[in-house]
Amino acid sequence: MKNNSRSKLSVFALGGLDEIGKNMYVVRYGDDIIVIDSGLMFPEEEMLGIDVVIPDITYLVENRDKVRGILLTHGHEDHIGGLPYILRELNVPIYGTKLTLGLVEHKLREAHLLNQTKRIIVNNRSEVTLGSIRASFFKVNHSIPDSVGIALETPEGTVVHTGDFKFDMTPVNSNMADMHKMAEIGKKGVLCLLSDSTNAERPGFTGSERNVGEALAEIFRTSKQRVIVATFASNVSRIQQVVDAAQDHNRKLAVIGRSMVNAVNISMELGYLRVPPDLLIDPDEINRLPAHKVAVISTGSQGEPMSALTRMAHGAHRKIEILPGDTVVLAATPIPGNEKTVAKTVDQLYRVGANVIYSANSSNGVHVSGHGSQEDLKLMLNLMQPKYFLPIHGEHRMLRAHGQLAESVGVRPENIFICDNGDAVEFFGGKARFGSKIATGKVLIDGLGIGDVGNIVLRDRKLLSQDGILVVVVTLSKNNGKILSGPDIISRGFVYVRESEKLLEEANRIVTQTMEKCANERVSEWASLKTSIRDALSRFLYDRTRRRPMILPIIMEV
Numbered sequence: 001m002k003n004n005s006r007s008k009l010s011v012f013a014l015g016g017l018d019e020i021g022k023n024m025y026v027v028r029y030g031d032d033i034i035v036i037d038s039g040l041m042f043p044e045e046e047m048l049g050i051d052v053v054i055p056d057i058t059y060l061v062e063n064r065d066k067v068r069g070i071l072l073t074h075g076h077e078d079h080i081g082g083l084p085y086i087l088r089e090l091n092v093p094i095y096g097t098k099l100t101l102g103l104v105e106h107k108l109r110e111a112h113l114l115n116q117t118k119r120i121i122v123n124n125r126s127e128v129t130l131g132s133i134r135a136s137f138f139k140v141n142h143s144i145p146d147s148v149g150i151a152l153e154t155p156e157g158t159v160v161h162t163g164d165f166k167f168d169m170t171p172v173n174s175n176m177a178d179m180h181k182m183a184e185i186g187k188k189g190v191l192c193l194l195s196d197s198t199n200a201e202r203p204g205f206t207g208s209e210r211n212v213g214e215a216l217a218e219i220f221r222t223s224k225q226r227v228i229v230a231t232f233a234s235n236v237s238r239i240q241q242v243v244d245a246a247q248d249h250n251r252k253l254a255v256i257g258r259s260m261v262n263a264v265n266i267s268m269e270l271g272y273l274r275v276p277p278d279l280l281i282d283p284d285e286i287n288r289l290p291a292h293k294v295a296v297i298s299t300g301s302q303g304e305p306m307s308a309l310t311r312m313a314h315g316a317h318r319k320i321e322i323l324p325g326d327t328v329v330l331a332a333t334p335i336p337g338n339e340k341t342v343a344k345t346v347d348q349l350y351r352v353g354a355n356v357i358y359s360a361n362s363s364n365g366v367h368v369s370g371h372g373s374q375e376d377l378k379l380m381l382n383l384m385q386p387k388y389f390l391p392i393h394g395e396h397r398m399l400r401a402h403g404q405l406a407e408s409v410g411v412r413p414e415n416i417f418i419c420d421n422g423d424a425v426e427f428f429g430g431k432a433r434f435g436s437k438i439a440t441g442k443v444l445i446d447g448l449g450i451g452d453v454g455n456i457v458l459r460d461r462k463l464l465s466q467d468g469i470l471v472v473v474v475t476l477s478k479n480n481g482k483i484l485s486g487p488d489i490i491s492r493g494f495v496y497v498r499e500s501e502k503l504l505e506e507a508n509r510i511v512t513q514t515m516e517k518c519a520n521e522r523v524s525e526w527a528s529l530k531t532s533i534r535d536a537l538s539r540f541l542y543d544r545t546r547r548r549p550m551i552l553p554i555i556m557e558v
C-alpha cells in the first residue's frame with residue numbers, strides 16, 4: 001500500500017566524490033532541499049588558464065524554490081570557496097559557525113554579495129528548522145577551528161554529515177570535539193552516515209596537532225638565525241602554534257602573503273587566534289632586528305610559483321630575502337600533484353643556503369593531517385552506529401577503503417553505498433536503494449567569467465600551447481574576388497620562421513591554390529573559403545611537421 005503523506009528522502013553529492021575538492025552534498029526530503037557545503041577545486045594541469053572549478057548547480061537552480069539553505073561545515077576553500085559564484089545564481093540563506101561565516105563574509109564582500117545574502121551564525125547548541133528537516137551541529141577536530149558535523153533529522157530518519165574531521169585528544173586552543181553529543185545522536189539512531197574518507201587508507205590514529213607544536217618549539221629554540229614557517233593560510237590551528245612558538249622563544253613574528261595576512265586578521269578579530277599585543281611586526285622591521293629575534297609565517301607551502309615563499313627563495317620578494325643560515329620550515333605536506341613544485345622550491349632554498357625542514361626529511365613531525373585515519377574513522381562509525389553508510393570526501397579508492405572499515409565495525413555490506421557525484425541514494429520506509437542519476441559536472445571559472453569557458457575554449461588553449469598558431473591574411477577585390485594581396489602567413493609558437501622559410505613558402509602556395517580552386521568552383525562564401533584554407537593547410541602542415549597548429553584565416557575585401 002502506498003502512503004501518500006510520506007515522501008522519500010534522497011541524498012547525493014554534486015561534488016566531492018571521486019575527487020578531492022568542490023564539496024557539495026544535497027539532502028532532500030519531499031519539497032525541502034538542504035545543501036551542505038559549497039566548495040571549489042583548483043584546476044588540473046591540463047585546464048589551461050582556468051582559475052577555479054566549482055560544481056555544476058543546475059539541479060539546485062531548477063529547484064530553487066525548494067532550497068531551504070546552505071549549511072557549512074567549516075571554513076576551508078574546498079567547502080566554502082564556491083559560494084561567491086553559487087550565491088549569485090541561488091540567493092538562499094547560509095548557516096555556519098562564527099569563524100566559518102567570518103571567512104565567508106570576506107569573500108562575499110569582495111564579490112559584492114554581502115548585503116543580499118542572509119547569514120545565520122550557528123553553534124553546537126543551535127537547532128535550525130528548515131521545512132520538514134531539523135538541523136543540529138556537533139563540534140569536530142580539524143585543522144581550522146569552529147569545524148562542525150551536521151545532523152539532519154528528517155521524517156524518514158537522521159542523516160549525519162561529519163564534515164572534515166579527526167579526533168584530537170589535545171587540540172590547540174582546547175577546541176574539544178563533542179564526543180558526548182556524537183554518541184547521543186548515535187544512540188537516538190542514525191539512518192545514514194556520510195563521513196570524511198580523505199585518510200581512509202592510512203592506518204592508526206592521526207596525530208594530535210599538539211605534536212606539531214612540540215616540533216616547532218624545538219626548531220625555534222635551536223635555530224641560530226631567522227625561522228621562516230610556511231603553511232596553509234587556512235590552517236588556523238597551525239598558525240596559532242607558530243605564534244606560540246615565537247612568543248615562547250622571544251622572537252617577533254612577521255606575517256607575509258596576502259591570504260596569510262587575511263586569515264590572521266579575521267581569526268584574531270573573531271577571537272580564534274590569540275596573539276600577544278606586541279608580538280607581530282611589520283615586514284619592514286624584519287631587517288632591523290637581530291636574526292635570532294625574528295620569525296616569519298608565510299604562504300607558499302605548496303611551492304606555488306607566485307607565493308611569498310617561492311619569491312623569497314628567488315630573491316624576488318620586496319620585503320624579505322632568504323639568507324644563508326635561515327631555517328625554513330614547510331609545515332604542510334604537498335597536496336598530490338604539487339610534489340614537483342614543492343621539490344623545486346626546496347632545492348632553491350638549499351641553493352641560497354637555508355636549512356630546510358620539510359615532510360620528507362623531518363622525523364619530528366612539522367605536519368600532521370587534519371583528517372582522521374582508519375582508527376578515527378572507526379571511532380566515528382562506532383559513535384554513530386549508522387544503518388546505512390555513504391563515504392564522502394575522497395577519490396574512489398579512499399571511498400572503497402572507508403567502506404571496508406565500515407564493514408569491519410559491523411555495517412552490513414549491502415548497506416554501504418559507494419557513490420559518484422550525482423548517484424542518489426533514496427530512503428523510503430527504512431529501506432535504501434539507488435535512485436535516478438542527478439546531472440552533475442564541473443563549471444570552469446576563468447577570471448571573472450563563470451562557466452563561459454567550455455571544452456572548445458580549453459581545446460583551443462591546449463592547441464595553442466602545444467603547436468602554436470598560424471594566421472593567414474588574404475585581401476580580395478570586391479569587384480571580381482581576385483586576390484589583391486597575400487596570402488601572408490604569420491606564425492607564433494609553431495616553427496622558427498627563419499629556418500622554415502621554405503615550409504612557409506609552400507604553405508603560401510597551398511593557400512593560393514586553394515583560393516583559386518574555390519574561385520573556379522564559384523565558392524565565394526567566406527565561411528566555406530576559410531574552412532577550405534584551414535583544411536588544406538592543416539593537412540599539409542601535419543604531413544610535413546606532425547604538428548597541428550591552430551590556423552586562423554582572415555579574409556578582407558577592399
Ligand SMILES: [Zn+2]
Binds near residue numbers: 074076164
Ligand atoms: Zn577541511
Ligand SMILES: [Zn+2]
Binds near residue numbers: 078079164393
Ligand atoms: Zn575538505
